[in-house]
Amino acid sequence: MKKYLFVIILIFATQLVFSDDISIETYVDKTKIGIQEYLKYTIEISGEKAGDVKPPELPDIDNFKSLGTSSSSSSSYSIINGRMTAEITKSYTYTLQPRKTGTFIIPPITIKYKKQVFTTDPIRIKVIKGSTEPAPPPSNRFKERDAQESTNLSDNLLLLARVDKRNVYKNEPIIVNYKLYSRYDIANLSFSSEPSFNGFWKEDIFLPENINFQREKYDGRMFNVMLMRSTALFPTSTGRLEIPSLELQVDIRTQSYSFFDFGSTKRYTIRSKPIAINIKELPIENRPINFSDAVGSYRISSTTSQTDIKVGDSFTYTLKISGSGNLKQFDPPILPEIQNLRFIDPEVSTKINKDKISGTKTIKYLVIAQEKGEFIIPSISFSYFDTSQKKYITKNTRSYNINVQEGDVTFIPSSTAQSIVEMEGSDIGFIITDTQMRTSIVYLDRFGYWLIWVILLMLIPASMVYSNEQRKLAYNIDYLRQKQANKILKKYMKQASEHVIKVDIDFYLAAQVGLSSYLADKLKIPRGSSTEQLLSEIGKGEIPDETMDKIKNIFEKCNQARFMPGGFSKENIDNDYKLLKEIVSDISKMKI
C-alpha cells in the first residue's frame, strides 16, 4: 500500500502540441531510481485521431535495457449541444532496466503523423546504487533476537560466484558455482540472460529445475541458500580471462501488514561479481612428441578379447583412458599400423561423470587377422600434463602377442582392404640401350631445309608468270584455233577410220573437212576458204613440196571419190587413209 504513495506520476514532458488532431506526452514513473529497480517510460498519444498514429518505435537508449512494452487505450465521448466529440488516448509503456549508475538522458522521441512531426522533450534520469526505496524487511523467520538487523537489500540478498581455483593451466577444468543467499521470502526467480563464457569451453554440471532452498550460515547469519548454477569451464586460450557475472531477477514477497493485506511482490535484479582467472600455457620443455592436449590426471589400460585366433577371425582391442580432465577435448593415441592385422576404424565413446570433469574414454578397435603368424600389438603410450604435479606424464599399456593360425576360410580382402601400390624406394631410370648412336640432325641447321623454303617461295613468282602467259594466250584467237585444231582433226580422223573399216564413201568427206579445217586452224587461214584458196595459202608457208604434193593429191582424190561415180575402191581407201595419216604426222612435226 505504501509504495503507491511513492508512485507519483511525474509529468515531465508535456509538450502539448495544439493541433487539430493529436497531442503527445511522455513521462516516467520516477526520475531517480536504484540500479536494481526498473523504470517505466510511457508515451501517450491523445486526440480524436490518436488511433491512426502508428505505434512509436523506441530508439536505443544508452545505459538502459528495454525489457518489454505494453500498450493500452481509452476513449471518452462527450456530447455538447448535440455535437459529439471523441477523445482517444493510447499509451505505450516501456520497462527499462538501468545498466549502470549515473545520470542519463532519455532522448526525445519523434513521431510522424500526417506530415506533422511531433518531438517530445528529453528526460533526465538519475540512477543510484542500491534502491531508492527502503528494502523490505527480511523475512520474520530470519529475525534474530539480539542481532542488529540490517535493512539493506545488499546485505540480505546476495549472489556469489565461487571458483575452485584461480590459477590454472590451459585446458585444466575450473568449476564455478553461483549461489544465491537470501533472507527474504522469494516468490520467483529467473535468469535474465545467459552469460557469455568467452575463452572457455563450458560443460554445465548443474542447473536448477525448481526453487529449493537450504538453510546455511554465511558471515555469521543464517540464509536461505540455493545453488543457481554449477559449470565446468575448460580454458581454451591463455592469459587473463574473466568469468562473467550471472544476472538474476528476484521477486521478493513483501510482508503483509494487516489481515486484509495479502502483500505483493517486488522485482529486483542482482548480479554476481566477475572473477578474473589467470591461465598459463603448458610448459614447452619435456613435452612428449605424442602429447595431444590431454590435461588432468589419467590412467590408461588396454585389453584384447583374444590372443589366439584363426585367419579371417576378428577380435576386439580396447584402449581405456580414465581420469579427470578435459576428456572430451583430446585425441586418442594413434595405433601403429601392423601388417596383416587390419584395424577397423575405432568406435570412440566418452563417458563423463556427473561432475563433468572425470570420466572414461573408451576406444574400441575391431581387428581382423589377415595372415597366419605371430604378431605383436605394441605397447601404446599416452602422455598428459598432470596439473597437480605440474609436469608431463607418459603412461604405457602392455603389449600383446597375437597368435594367428590357419583358418577354415582364406581371407578374401574386401575392397577397403585393397591398397594403392606403394613406392618402396626410388632410383634413377636405367640407361638406354638403343645402339643407334648417331648424331641427331637438327633440320634447322641444314642448308637443305632452308633451300626448300626458298624453292617453295620461288613457286609463287613462277606461278604468277605462268598465269600471266595463260592470260595473254586466252585473248589470242589464233592461238585458240591452233589449240583446237588438233581436237577437230582427231574427231574427223576417228570418223574417217570408222569409214575405212566400213569401206564407205563418207570417208572422203570426213577426210576433206577434217584436213581442211585442221590446216586452216593450224596455219591461221580464215575458215570457210575454198580448197584452192587454202592450197595457195599453204603454199606461202614453209611447207616442204613433198607434203604439199601429198595434200594436193589427197584433196584431188577426195573430190574424185565424191563427185565421180565408182571413184573409190577398197584398196584406194586403205591407201588414202595411209596418205592422210602421213600428212597429219608431217604437219604435226612442223613447227608453225
Next chain:
Amino acid sequence: MRKSVSVFFLFLLTVGLLANSQVDNIFKEALNDFESRDYQNALNKFRSIEHEGIINANLFYNIGNCYFRLNEIGRSILYFRKALKVKSNHEPARRNLEFVLTFTKDKQDSGSEDVIRSFWKRLFDSFSINLLAVITIIIFSLIILLICLTILFYREREKTVPLFITTILIFFLFIFLILSLLKWRDYHIENEGVLLALSAIGYSGPSNDFTRVFTIHEGMTFEIERQENDWCLIKLPIGLGGWIKIETFERIKL
C-alpha cells in the same frame, strides 16, 4: 691418277663405315660394363663416344646415369641437362633430372612458377626441334600451294575462301616459326652452367675481395651473363646475381 682417286674415296667410305660400327661396338661394351656395375669403365667408353663428336640425347642420358652411379651429382645433372638440350621431350632424362635434383643441397626452382607458365613450358618442351621444323615447313608449303592454286585457277572467281584459309595458315605459320626459332636459339645458346665444385661463393664483383653474396652447392644450375678473366657473372633461378670462379662450373653446351 683416276685409279688412285677412286681408291682414296673407297678408303674414306670404309673408314666412315668402320668408325660407325666401331662406335656401336664401344657403345655395346659400355652397356655391358654398366650392366655389370662397372660404372667407371662404362663412363669412360661413353665419354670416348662423345669425343667422336656425336651429339645424341640417349648418349648424354647414359653418361648422366654413370655419373650419378659414381656419386658425381653435379656432372650427372650437367649431362641430363645436355640430353634435354638436344631433345627437350626426352622423358627419361627429365625424370632422372628431377630425381637427381632431390640430392642437391640447394632448392633449384624459382618457386614462383604459376600454372600458365609451367603449362606453356611443358607444351614448349613437348615439341622437339625437328618436329617444329617439319610442322613449320608443312604449313609453309600448304600456304604456297594455296597461293599458287589461287593464282592459277581462281583468276576470275571469288577469292574469299582461299584467302580466309591462307590467313589462318599464315597465323599458324607465324606461331610455329617463332616457336622453332626460339627452340633453335635455345639449342645453340650456351649461357647456362652447372656447378661441379662442391660449393662456390658468389661475390659482388670479379674477385675474392668483394662482398659475399651467396653460397651455392654442387649441381646448381644458373645463367651465365658475363665473363671477365677467370670470373663469371651468374644469375641464380631465384634472381640472385654474383661472380663465381670459372673453374667451378661447366657450361651446358653440345
